[in-house]
Amino acid sequence: MHDRSILLVEDNPDDEALTRRALAKNNIQNEILLARDGAEALDWLFGTGAHAGGAATPELVLLDLKLPKVDGLEVLRRIRANPRTRLLPVVILTSSREEKDVVTGYGLGANSYIRKPVDFGQFVEAVRQLGLYWLVLNEPPPNPDAA
Amino acid sequence: MIGTGLSLERRIQIGFGIAVAIIVAVGAVALRSTEATVSSAQWVAHTLQVRAELEAGFADLIEAETGVRGYVITGDTTYLAPYHSARATLNSRLAGLRALTADNPAQQRRLDSLDTLVATRLERFQWTIETRRTGGPAAAARAVVGGRGKELMQLVHDVITQMEEDEGRLLAQRAVTLQAKARLARLTAWTGALVAFALAGLASVLVGREMAGRRVAEQRLRLLVGSVRDYAIYMVDPAGYVKTWNAGAERIKGYAPPEILGQHFARFFTPEDVAAGRPAAVLHAAATEGRYEEENWRLRKDGSRFWADVVITAVRDDRGALLGFAKVTRDLTERKRAEQALRASEERFRILAVTANDAILSADRHGHITYFNPGAERIFGLRSDEVIGQPLTVLMPERFREAHRAGLARYVATGEARVIGKTVELAGRRNDGTEFPLELSLAAWKHGSEVAFTAIIRDITARKEGEDQRRRYAAQLEAANKELEAFSYSVSHDLRAPLRGIDGFSQALLEDYHDRLDDTGRDFLQRVRAGSQRMATLIDDLLSLSRVTRSELQMAEVNLSALAAATAAELQKSDPTRAVTFAIAPDLVVRADPGLMRIVLQNLLGNAWKFTAKRSPAHVEFGVTANDHGRAYFVRDDGAGFDMAYAAKLFGAFQRLHAAAEFPGTGIGLATVQRIIHRHGGQIWAEGAPERGATFYFTL
Numbered sequence: 002m003h004d005r006s007i008l009l010v011e012d013n014p015d016d017e018a019l020t021r022r023a024l025a026k027n028n029i030q031n032e033i034l035l036a037r038d039g040a041e042a043l044d045w046l047f048g049t050g051a052h053a054g055g056a057a058t059p060e061l062v063l064l065d066l067k068l069p070k071v072d073g074l075e076v077l078r079r080i081r082a083n084p085r086t087r088l089l090p091v092v093i094l095t096s097s098r099e100e101k102d103v104v105t106g107y108g109l110g111a112n113s114y115i116r117k118p119v120d121f122g123q124f125v126e127a128v129r130q131l132g133l134y135w136l137v138l139n140e141p142p143p144n145p146d147a148a
Numbered sequence: 149m150i151g152t153g154l155s156l157e158r159r160i161q162i163g164f165g166i167a168v169a170i171i172v173a174v175g176a177v178a179l180r181s182t183e184a185t186v187s188s189a190q191w192v193a194h195t196l197q198v199r200a201e202l203e204a205g206f207a208d209l210i211e212a213e214t215g216v217r218g219y220v221i222t223g224d225t226t227y228l229a230p231y232h233s234a235r236a237t238l239n240s241r242l243a244g245l246r247a248l249t250a251d252n253p254a255q256q257r258r259l260d261s262l263d264t265l266v267a268t269r270l271e272r273f274q275w276t277i278e279t280r281r282t283g284g285p286a287a288a289a290r291a292v293v294g295g296r297g298k299e300l301m302q303l304v305h306d307v308i309t310q311m312e313e314d315e316g317r318l319l320a321q322r323a324v325t326l327q328a329k330a331r332l333a334r335l336t337a338w339t340g341a342l343v344a345f346a347l348a349g350l351a352s353v354l355v356g357r358e359m360a361g362r363r364v365a366e367q368r369l370r371l372l373v374g375s376v377r378d379y380a381i382y383m384v385d386p387a388g389y390v391k392t393w394n395a396g397a398e399r400i401k402g403y404a405p406p407e408i409l410g411q412h413f414a415r416f417f418t419p420e421d422v423a424a425g426r427p428a429a430v431l432h433a434a435a436t437e438g439r440y441e442e443e444n445w446r447l448r449k450d451g452s453r454f455w456a457d458v459v460i461t462a463v464r465d466d467r468g469a470l471l472g473f474a475k476v477t478r479d480l481t482e483r484k485r486a487e488q489a490l491r492a493s494e495e496r497f498r499i500l501a502v503t504a505n506d507a508i509l510s511a512d513r514h515g516h517i518t519y520f521n522p523g524a525e526r527i528f529g530l531r532s533d534e535v536i537g538q539p540l541t542v543l544m545p546e547r548f549r550e551a552h553r554a555g556l557a558r559y560v561a562t563g564e565a566r567v568i569g570k571t572v573e574l575a576g577r578r579n580d581g582t583e584f585p586l587e588l589s590l591a592a593w594k595h596g597s598e599v600a601f602t603a604i605i606r607d608i609t610a611r612k613e614g615e616d617q618r619r620r621y622a623a624q625l626e627a628a629n630k631e632l633e634a635f636s637y638s639v640s641h642d643l644r645a646p647l648r649g650i651d652g653f654s655q656a657l658l659e660d661y662h663d664r665l666d667d668t669g670r671d672f673l674q675r676v677r678a679g680s681q682r683m684a685t686l687i688d689d690l691l692s693l694s695r696v697t698r699s700e701l702q703m704a705e706v707n708l709s710a711l712a713a714a715t716a717a718e719l720q721k722s723d724p725t726r727a728v729t730f731a732i733a734p735d736l737v738v739r740a741d742p743g744l745m746r747i748v749l750q751n752l753l754g755n756a757w758k759f760t761a762k763r764s765p766a767h768v769e770f771g772v773t774a775n776d777h778g779r780a781y782f783v784r785d786d787g788a789g790f791d792m793a794y795a796a797k798l799f800g801a802f803q804r805l806h807a808a809a810e811f812p813g814t815g816i817g818l819a820t821v822q823r824i825i826h827r828h829g830g831q832i833w834a835e836g837a838p839e840r841g842a843t844f845y846f847t848l
Contacts, residue, residue, distance in 0.1 A: 013645050013649075015645070015648070015649035015652070015653070018652075019648060019649070019652040019653075019656075066641075067641045095641070096641040096644040096645055096648075097637065097641045098691075099636075099637060117648060119644060119651050119681055120651060120684075121648070121652040121654075122655065124648070124652065
């Protein structure tokens with residue numbers, strides 16, 4: 002379900018809109034699954050709560066850290082703790098540049114850590130490279146559901 | 149020496165006694181010999197006398213016969229004189245002989261015969277004389293011829309010869325005896341003389357040896373006394389004049405023997421003692437009591453005083469007559485000084501204990517209080533006399549008492565200490581029953597063989613309150629820091645999000661509504677974007693500044709030269725068109741936080757780079773110089789510089805000396821640098837002049 006989708010975990014609608022715009026400007030056509038908070042992100046991934054219909058298996062997770070309910074680092078921890086999602090590429094996309102967050106993020110198994118630039122031009126460039134790398138160049142891990 | 153327990157005098161007495169006895173014995177023997185000799189000699193004389201008497205008697209008889217014959221022939225009575233004389237002498241001679249030979253019975257018997265023969269012969273003479281007178285010469289001649297006169301004379305002669313022979317034999321015997329006795333007397337005399345001589349010699353040897361021994365002993369004593377250096381040992385005569393002087397006396401008092409012998413000992417006394425008559429008084433005391441001792445000040449030759457222990461002993465002869473005084477003096481100045489030092493030290497410690505603000509108390513092995521200082525009285529509200537002898541438990545709250553008793557018993561029994569030698573915090577109990585926190589330092593020590601304890605107790609009520617206060621402050625501070633951290637995190641995350649929106653949507657407007665905006669509208673949107681981006685930079689710089697304050701210093705060796713070179717390379721890479729010469733002193737290594745030092749150099753070199761933008765070629769120098777505080781590192785440029793009037797504003801956050809349009813920047817960089825330098829305990833300052841460049845110095 003939702004193959005080659007991108008799970009965007011972002012509580013700020015402005016950031017969501019800007020991210021969608023940046024993806025669009027870079028011709029990234031993948032389906033965008035949106036989670037407004039950490040709990041919803043987990044619902045998407047594990048088919049619980051509002052998304053009880055079935056677990057999504059996105060190709061990439063763009064994860065903000067500062068989130069309502071369950072914060073980003075906790076979401077990451079649960080993703081890595083679950084055998085079905087533990088190989089899922091997760092890119093932390095956040096405003097924070099606190100060393101603590103960076104270290105903890107990588108420690109929990111984040112694949113990348115990108116700080117959202119204020120300059121939209123730079124942001125578009127960052128999203129371009131991100132999409133190119135993770136969605137085109139990177140060979141994703143085998144889909145656990147397909148097995 | 150002869151190995152007996154007898155004294156020399158006794159031995160000499162005995163020796164001389166034996167000698168005298170021998171001499172007396174020899175004398176007696178000699179005397180007896182002499183007496184015997186004399187007696188023998190008398191006997192010789194006696195023999196000779198007997199023989200002389202015998203011959204004289206016989207001669208008397210012959211003369212009487214001749215006289216009688218002359219009368220017979222002549223009738224002249226004058227011829228009868230020898231006869232009459234013989235009659236008179238013969239009886240006495242015979243009586244004398246009888247006496248002389250009274251000890252000799254054989255001679256006595258012969259004398260009896262001689263008496264008869266002489267008497268008969270004298271009768272015949274009488275008869276012949278009567279015949280001549282009455283009968284005339286013829287009758288007389290007949291009578292003579294007819295008489296037996298010749299026979300009688302022969303008989304007398306025979307008897308006398310026998311007696312003489314007997315006396316001669318006796319004489320010979322006596323002479324032999326005399327010679328023997330004389331030999332014996334000589335022998336005895338010689339032997340006696342030899343024995344006496346030998347004894348005298350022996351006695352002389354003994355006495356000589358004894359005297360030599362005494363001399364050696366005396367000399368040893370003299371040397372001993374003389375060489376004693378720690379004691380002045382000397383003698384004064386009864387009047388106090390110095391008679392002997394040893395090495396110790398010379399050392400202690402400073403006088404050489406020639407200087408002091410014969411001087412009065414009063415010169416050893418201090419003037420005040422002399423004035424008080426002490427010299428005479430001490431001699432008097434010694435003479436009266438036999439011995440006198442005192443400790444007092446005495447004078448040395450150089451006039452300096454020393455504390456002396458003086459013992460004076462009266463020296464008397466056998467009859468008790470005072471010969472003088474033996475004086476032994478010891479220099480106790482050092483001891484006195486040590487005692488004074490000890491007393492002073494004791495006084496100091498006493499004052500220390502008395503004036504101490506803390507409670508100082510001692511206890512014996514039973515835990516009974518033996519000392520309680522005023523500090524303890526004040527802290528516990530108890531008087532010393534109330535608690536001396538009381539158990540230490542009176543100073544403790546009830547709940548600690550059992551543990552104290554057990555601990556004390558354990559320590560006394562096993563030496564296992566849990567509290568001793570440490571400082572612990574406990575609770576004390578005041579006399580009014582209130583409790584207070586205290587700090588206890590307990591020490592154990594040996595009082596003789598007994599264990600004793602000293603405790604120093606501090607009332608830490610105020611400190612505890614202070615600590616609580618500090619803990620509260622620390623907790624508040626920590627909370628504030630946490631809040632600040634959360635705030636910083638918020639700022640970092642949340643303040644940037646709207647800025648991204650402003651910038652992003654401005655850009656979207658420019659892109660999507662480009663044709664509906666005129667140039668002014670597009671310019672405004674560009675300004676909106678520039679403002680939001682600048683604010684993002686400000687937020688980042690502020691976060692960096694706060695991080696500098698919050699983070700722990702991670703000290704390590706930092707090569708500032710390498711760091712500066714790397715920073716310079718980055719700057720050159722950022723704008724390769726600029727002509728800037730970096731001169732970096734090599735091998736400047738310090739101990740500091742590497743991350744923070746990177747921020748320092750990035751800011752200072754970055755500023756130099758920025759403010760030399762209008763200069764080409766520009767020069768930037770990083771080096772070190774010596775100043776009052778030690779080594780000062782500096783970054784110097786030849787750029788825009790600044791007015792020293794504003795130097796104080798340089799390091800304030802958001803303070804800028806140049807228009808943003810002229811030189812971009814947030815005004816936070818130098819504030820951050822200053823914080824870093826201050827956190828390292830260093831100083832930072834700047835020198836410069838407008839258009840003449842600037843130099844930033846810092847120490848670490």
